[in-house]
Amino acid sequence: MLIFLVRHAESTWNRMRRIQGQKDPQLSDYGRKEAKLLRKRFRGLTFDAAYSSPLRRAYETARIIVGKRFDIAIEEGLKEICLGDWEGKTLNRIRKEYRELFDRWAVRPTRIKIPNGENFASFTRRVMTTLEGIERQHVTGNVLVVCHGGVISTYVTKVLNLPDDDVWCLTVKNGSLTIVEVGLENRRVVTFNDISHLMAVKEIGLGEITHVD
Helix, strand or coil, X not given: CEEEEEECCCEHHHHHCECCCCCCCCECHHHHHHHHHHHHHCCCCCCCEEEECXXXXXXXXXXXXXXXXXXXXXXXXXXXXXXXXXCCCEHHHXXXXXXXXXXXXXXXXXXXXXXXXXXXXXXXXXXXXXXXXXXXXXXXXXXXXXXXXHHXXXXXXXXXXXXHHHHHHCCCCCCCEEEEEECCCCEEEXXXXXXXXXXXXXXXXXXXXXXXX
């Protein structure tokens, strides 16, 4: 079975470099263009099922990709990590107000608790429980999963047997595609953070927020 993991397209808050977590902004106009390019990339490919985070930026992306061809199953466990008091603030403001805490969290997220945020170990458990449940439901075929950067980074970290604290070493850009092949006894990363389909619109800047959304 192949899992096609898509990070949601650009939201209005991504454009403002505002941290989202579990807040719920919609896609930006550019984000809708990204989602349409994803739809074009998947043209001719058949999905056996589609899953999405309930957050609007992910569901909108999924709906543009699949259109009205079939239903999209909403999975609460695919939500982004809750970033507590950081949500709604710009990255620059967070770095200014929480400099030491942010620097430590960016390197050792498993050891840091964001004020009123979600425990990283709990986040990892719900992500893996959700995605492993999807794996069990689909032994063969292609499955689309539209979610968030932190969710995809966490899953791929586990697939590659990396330490949990290495999660932010993995860059997952808006509208990117990651493919994981799931076998009976192992998983294999086929494609990671592929944005080749977006190059028709613009080059993706290195300064774009990628590991926190």
